[in-house]
Amino acid sequence: MSVARFWRKIPQRYNMLGTRCETCGRHFFPPRSFCPECRRTGKIADYKFAGTGTVVTYTIIHTASEQFEQLTPYVLAIVQLDEGPRMTAQVVCRPDEVKIGMRVKRAFRRIMTDGESGVIHYGTKFVPVE
Amino acid sequence: MRDVAVIGAGCTTFGEKWSSSFRDLFVEAGALALEDAQLSGEKIDAMYVGNMSAGRFIEQEHIGALIADYAGLATHHIPSTRVEAACASGGLAFRQAVIAVASGMEDIVVAAGVEKMTDVEPGASTDTLTGAADREWEGFVGATFPGLYAMIATDYMHRYPLTREQLAMVAVKNHYNGARNPIAQFQQEITIDTVLKSTMVAEPLRLFDCSPITDGAAAVIVAPLERAREFTDAPIKVLASAQASDTITLHDRRDISTLDASISAGQRAFKMAKLSHKDIDLVEVHDCFSIAEICAIEDLGFCRKGEAGKFTADGQTALDGKIPVNTSGGLKACGHPVGATGIKQVFEVVQQLKGDAGKRQIDGAKIGMTHNVGGTGATVAVHILGRV
Numbered sequence: 001m002s003v004a005r006f007w008r009k010i011p012q013r014y015n016m017l018g019t020r021c022e023t024c025g026r027h028f029f030p031p032r033s034f035c036p037e038c039r040r041t042g043k044i045a046d047y048k049f050a051g052t053g054t055v056v057t058y059t060i061i062h063t064a065s066e067q068f069e070q071l072t073p074y075v076l077a078i079v080q081l082d083e084g085p086r087m088t089a090q091v092v093c094r095p096d097e098v099k100i101g102m103r104v105k106r107a108f109r110r111i112m113t114d115g116e117s118g119v120i121h122y123g124t125k126f127v128p129v130e
Numbered sequence: 131m132r133d134v135a136v137i138g139a140g141c142t143t144f145g146e147k148w149s150s151s152f153r154d155l156f157v158e159a160g161a162l163a164l165e166d167a168q169l170s171g172e173k174i175d176a177m178y179v180g181n182m183s184a185g186r187f188i189e190q191e192h193i194g195a196l197i198a199d200y201a202g203l204a205t206h207h208i209p210s211t212r213v214e215a216a217c218a219s220g221g222l223a224f225r226q227a228v229i230a231v232a233s234g235m236e237d238i239v240v241a242a243g244v245e246k247m248t249d250v251e252p253g254a255s256t257d258t259l260t261g262a263a264d265r266e267w268e269g270f271v272g273a274t275f276p277g278l279y280a281m282i283a284t285d286y287m288h289r290y291p292l293t294r295e296q297l298a299m300v301a302v303k304n305h306y307n308g309a310r311n312p313i314a315q316f317q318q319e320i321t322i323d324t325v326l327k328s329t330m331v332a333e334p335l336r337l338f339d340c341s342p343i344t345d346g347a348a349a350v351i352v353a354p355l356e357r358a359r360e361f362t363d364a365p366i367k368v369l370a371s372a373q374a375s376d377t378i379t380l381h382d383r384r385d386i387s388t389l390d391a392s393i394s395a396g397q398r399a400f401k402m403a404k405l406s407h408k409d410i411d412l413v414e415v416h417d418c419f420s421i422a423e424i425c426a427i428e429d430l431g432f433c434r435k436g437e438a439g440k441f442t443a444d445g446q447t448a449l450d451g452k453i454p455v456n457t458s459g460g461l462k463a464c465g466h467p468v469g470a471t472g473i474k475q476v477f478e479v480v481q482q483l484k485g486d487a488g489k490r491q492i493d494g495a496k497i498g499m500t501h502n503v504g505g506t507g508a509t510v511a512v513h514i515l516g517r518v
Contacts, residue, residue, distance in 0.1 A: 030267055057288070057386055059280035060333040061272065065257035068272045076277050076332075078381045086381035088268045088278075095333075100288050111271060123271065 013123050016106060018085065020047040027083040051106030052129070053081040060095040067112040079104055079126055090125045103129040131232045133355035135365035136515065138167025139480045141473075144346035144465030145315040152188050152246040153200040159347035159470075160201050160242060167351045167361045171202055174351075175236040177210040180223030180243035181469035186258040188246050197242065216262030217418060219243060220348070220472025221373075221502030221511030227352050228371045228513075237353060243470035244347035255343050259468070262505040264379045276340055278380050278506045279419040280332035286387035286421060287334065289436070294334060296439035298325035300420040301338050301462050303448055308459025310489035315344055315465030325420075339420040344465035348473035350480065355518070364484050369405065369497070370514040372398035380506045387421075389507035392429035396501070399512040400431075407431040410514070411495040412482055413453060414475035416503035417460040423447075426501055427455060430512075449490055457482060457490045472502035472511060483517045 011017045018029035022043040026035060029049055035042030058077035061068070068074070075091040075098045091098055092107065104126035111123040140162025142155050150158070156179075164171060179197050184190045198210035213223040220243030227241035247255055260269040263278055286292055302322055308314035320338065328337040351361075358365030374394035377383055384390055400406055407430060415430070417423035424438040432453045433441040441447065447455035458464045458478035461471055479498035481487045497516045503509070 056381075057281045057285035059277050059284060059335075060330075061274060061277045061280075062330045062332060063256070063276065064253075064272065064274060065260060065269075066253040067257075069253065071272065074272060076271070076273055076281070078281055078386065088273050088379065088381050089271050100284070121270070125271075 014108065016049040016051050016124060018047050018049055019044050027085050029081065029085045029087060049081055049083055053079040053104055053126070055091065055098060055100055055102040055104060056080050056086060057100060058091065058098045077126070092125050092127045097128065105129050132234055134228050134231045134352050134368040135355040135358040135518065136350050136368065136476065136480050137353045137358050137361040137365055138163045138169060138351040139349070139477045140166055141313055141348040141477045142346050143313045144344050144467060146248045147345040148248065150345065152184065152190065152244065153196065155246060155345060155347040156197050156242060156244045157200055159244070159349040160240065163240065163349040163351050169238070169351060169361055172206060173238050174203060174208060174240055175238050176208055176230055177201070177203070177240040177242065178223040178226040179210065179212050180219035180221070180472055181212055182214060182216050182219050182245060183258050183261065183468070184246070186261070187255070188249055215509040216504035217416070217466070217468045218472060218502045218504030218509040218511050219469040220474070221500065221513070222472065222509070224350065224472060224476055224513065225371045225373055225511055228368050231352050231354055237357065239352050240349055241352060241473060242347065242349040243473035245467035245469040246345050247343045247467060248345050252343070268379055274332060276335050276419065277332040279421055280335045281380065282387050282425065282506070283334050283421040286424065289387065290439070291436065292424065292439035294326065295322055296443045297339065297420050297424065298322045299442045300417060300423045301325050303442065304417060304456050304460040304462040307449060307457050307490050308463025311459050311464055312488070314459040314463050315342055316459070316463045335419055335421070341418045341461035341466035344467040346465060346467035346470050346474070348470045348477050350473060350476050365518050366480050366483050367516050367518050368513065369516045370399040370402035370512070372396070372402060372512045374398065374510050376508050378505065378508045383507070387425060388435070389425055389429050389503065389510065391507050391510040392426060392501065392503065395510040395512040396430040399499070399514050403514045405497065405514065409497055410453065410499045411497050412457055412479065412492050413455055413499040413501065414458060414460070414478050415455055415501040416471070417456055417462050418466060418503070420462070422503065423455065423460065430499070430501060449492065454492050457487065457492060472500070475500035475502060476513065476515070479515050483515060
């Protein structure tokens with residue numbers, strides 16, 4: 001993965017900055033410039049997400065691509081943020097702990113490294129809410 | 131719009147074809163299709179080539195020209211176009227060929243699909259296939275393709291009565307069919323135990339829930355129906371060609387275990403053909419993972435939502451069932467050279483409708499359907515074909 005491509009996304013990658021359509025009230029993460037419903041009549045504004053949500057579905061990855069091999073088995077989930085949008089992310093917990101409906105919150109974590117001496121990519125993972 | 135017919139079809143054997151190059155594979159399938167149509171190459175007006183990722187699998191782009199050249203048609207300067215929509219590339223290449231002929235723009239058009247996947251290591255092929263999903267918001271965080279379909283399976287099994295054994299029956303049935311298909315990558319039958327004891331890939335999906343990494347190519351030739359008898363005694367009419375799209379990410383879907391693009395493309399195809407699911411004698415669906423076949427037969431209307439597990443376990447999708455599904459062995463047993471799969475599905479339906487399907491022949495098959503999915507459902511192509 002190229003450095004520029006994944007570093008230029010710094011605001012939403014690290015801070016969960018998305019957008020909200022002020023016409024219909026829908027939230028978007030990652031940010032969208034157009035509301036799919038309101039199209040150009042939609043008024044899009046920046047929005048900072050609280051970062052709390054619920055696990056909608058999950059899997060435990062045992063066979064990964066090269067960058068994630070050392071992490072297996074790891075929990076991957078679709079998390080529904082409390083504001084509405086869903087995102088795919090890893091959940092930092094034991095594989096037997098993850099459940100549909102589990103409450104989670106965002107955490108700033110290392111996602112992967114480009115090879116042994118490569119760039120370290122950071123981003124969002126989720127951790128269980130006590 | 132003109133009526134369109136398939137006048138010839140050819141397919142290589144599928145598998146780990148280390149002695150054949152990308153171009154060898156295409157040329158072999160193309161030659162078989164030309165032979166089937168008793169057609170000489172200089173009559174071809176245009177070509178559409180489905181290919182997902184030659185750039186990453188063999189580090190070759192500009193596939194349209196490469197294929198035209200090695201098919202011996204470069205000196206005829208025919209238009210040759212690569213079509214890409216991940217695993218639906220083949221289905222879309224077929225659709226483009228049908229549109230070209232239906233519009234009157236071209237007469238004799240080749241629709242081909244080809245992929246050479248075994249030239250890279252498994253980790254690299256896993257990563258390449260992840261490109262069919264959203265690289266920035268799925269692949270970046272560690273999602274793999276089996277992982278995304280596994281999340282569909284988890285959601286489905288949480289909401290509907292599908293047992294792990296019923297899910298395994300999809301693979302068992304497709305291997306049974308593949309064992310009766312001379313081009314299939316895996317020609318051996320398996321049991322539920324084989325599936326349940328295989329390596330875990332992404333829970334709850336195991337190795338035998340997943341389609342393999344495959345090399346292969348397929349080609350079909352389409353022409354105006356009114357000219358079809360110049361080339362074949364048994365033209366197969368294209369009754370419908372439909373395509374639909376949805377969000378690239380799985381997490382943005384309306385319903386995680388329903389592929390709305392399958393529903394939409396299916397409904398459009400039935401409307402265009404003026405048929406319903408009851409009229410279909412067999413269907414080739416996109417079973418890249420066992421759960422994908424479960425969703426597909428529901429989304430296309432062959433059984434109700436939530437009932438596909440029992441439907442499969444009861445044998446309703448077997449060769450002698452109510453609606454035979456994946457008579458070729460599907461992506462699971464026949465193999466899944468991603469860009470070629472959509473064309474292989476058409477090839478299988480054409481063989482069935484012509485009565486040439488040997489030990490897996492569906493008696494008296496008149497109408498068949500193909501269902502080809504790109505990604506986790508962001509692109510779907512559905513075609514209905516019928517005997518004339």
